Amino acid sequence: MLGLPFFRKRNSSVVNGAHADDNALISLRGVTKSYATPAGEFQALKGINLEIAPGEFVAVVGKSGSGKSTLSNMITGIDRPTAGEVIVAGAPVHKLGEGRIAEWRGRNVGVVFQFFQLLPTLTVLENILLPMDFCNMFSARERKERAYRLLAQVEMTDHADKLPTALSGGQQQRVAIARALSNDPAIIVADEPTGNLDSRTADAVFHLFENLVRDGKTILMVTHDEDMAKRVTRTVTIADGQIAADTGSLRSERLHLPRTTQNGALHPPPMAPGVPLRTGATRLMSEGAHA
Ligand SMILES: Nc1ncnc2c1ncn2[C@@H]1O[C@H](COP(=O)(O)OP(=O)(O)OP(=O)(O)O)[C@@H](O)[C@H]1O
Ligand SMILES: [Mg+2]
Numbered sequence: 001m002l003g004l005p006f007f008r009k010r011n012s013s014v015v016n017g018a019h020a021d022d023n024a025l026i027s028l029r030g031v032t033k034s035y036a037t038p039a040g041e042f043q044a045l046k047g048i049n050l051e052i053a054p055g056e057f058v059a060v061v062g063k064s065g066s067g068k069s070t071l072s073n074m075i076t077g078i079d080r081p082t083a084g085e086v087i088v089a090g091a092p093v094h095k096l097g098e099g100r101i102a103e104w105r106g107r108n109v110g111v112v113f114q115f116f117q118l119l120p121t122l123t124v125l126e127n128i129l130l131p132m133d134f135c136n137m138f139s140a141r142e143r144k145e146r147a148y149r150l151l152a153q154v155e156m157t158d159h160a161d162k163l164p165t166a167l168s169g170g171q172q173q174r175v176a177i178a179r180a181l182s183n184d185p186a187i188i189v190a191d192e193p194t195g196n197l198d199s200r201t202a203d204a205v206f207h208l209f210e211n212l213v214r215d216g217k218t219i220l221m222v223t224h225d226e227d228m229a230k231r232v233t234r235t236v237t238i239a240d241g242q243i244a245a246d247t248g249s250l251r252s253e254r255l256h257l258p259r260t261t262q263n264g265a266l267h268p269p270p271m272a273p274g275v276p277l278r279t280g281a282t283r284l285m286s287e288g289a290h291a
Contacts, residue, residue: 024087025187025218026052026075031084033070033241044070046241048084052220052234054186057213059229060222062238068222071238072191075220076111077101089186106135110180112190116172118164124151124175125160131182150178154208170201177208188212190221194228206231 033045044067052058060068073079074086077093086093089108096104105111118127125147132143151157154174164172173193180188190209194202206228209219213233221232229235237245 023053024051025054025089026050026220027085027087028071028074029085029087031071031074031081031086033067033074033079034082044241045074045081048074048241048243050236050243050246052218054218055213055216056218056234057209057232058220059232059235060220060238061224061226061229061235062244066238067241068238069191070241072189072220072222075187076109076189077105078111103135106131107137107183108185108187110177110183110185110188112173112176112180112188112193114192114195116164116169116176116196118172118176118179120164123161123163124156124167127164127175128179128182131179135183137183146182147178150181151175153181154178168201170197170204173197173201173205174208177205181212186216186218188217188219188221190219192222192224194223194225202228 028048028050031045031048031050032043035042035044048071050071060071062068070079074081075088075093077086077088077096081094084094089104091104091108093101093104118124119130122130128147128150129143132138132146138146148157148160151160154177156171156174156178159167159171159175164175167175173196177188177193180190188209193209194205197205202225209221210231213219221228223229235245235247236243
């Protein structure tokens with residue numbers, strides 16, 4: 001937690017006249033997004049209300065052009081709503097300026113993309129160090145230790161000094177996931193993370209996400225893969241910029257997943273700095289396919 005003034009307390013709150021879920025880690029209230037097009041204004045999101053509790057694994061599904069990426073970009077602060085409020089990890093993302101949003105995202109949300117988006121001129125290790133260098137949450141020595149532990153978690157230790165172009169798609173995505181975890185964010189947002197992978201490699205990446213949820217992370221994953229969408233705790237279907245279906249929030253109480261403390265931190269913390277990474281994901285990566 002940054003301890004900055006814009007972080008509100010996690011208790012009763014009223015947003016836009018609606019009563020927000022106090023326990024939500026991600027909260028969208030009346031979110032609309034319009035684009036100016038030659039044909040006039042186009043509404044990509046039309047009044048989205050969505051609350052996601054800590055520990056949920058949410059799949060966002062829907063036809064191409066329905067608004068899935070636009071929705072995920074609202075949560076990561078990559079894009080801003082035209083109207084409405086986006087509260088993520090206690091921060092009003094819709095209000096943050098560019099400088100603040102980059103730091104807030106670096107600490108709170110790990111973002112995974114379909115085409116990996118590793119920096120091509122940096123080695124694998126440097127790609128993972130970069131967000132840690134930017135956010136400055138760990139000492140220089142800790143950063144390197146963390147980077148190697150994360151590489152081990154995704155079974156990429158042997159590739160630390162390679163450039164991304166020397167890796168397969170699945171390997172690049174595993175590095176991208178390690179990078180997303182570098183500052184130990186509570187939330188992972190992934191837009192079609194398996195969309196560019198063969199089914200075996202996609203399954204290994206999905207296993208990695210499942211284990212991250214088991215370790216206390218909250219994940220929102222846009223996917224076209226119906227089999228994967230069946231294996232998450234909740235599926236939200238977007239159609240024409242609106243939520244057409246929602247299998248509903250499986251609350252942390254019911255799942256016996258980590259609860260939040262009064263200041264909103266996960267209890268127990270998913271991974272304290274300096275504590276070895278849990279091995280569940282590594283184990284399943286070993287059992288699963290390798291890219
Ligand atoms: N910058 C933009 N300018 C104008 N229209 C846009 C812009 N970005 C997205 N759109 C439109 O908003 C709608 C939603 O786009 P979005 O990328 O969220 O869809 P999606 O559900 O992620 O689709 P896909 O499954 O193909 O990735 C689409 O009709 C798209 O054409
Ligand atoms: Mg998309």
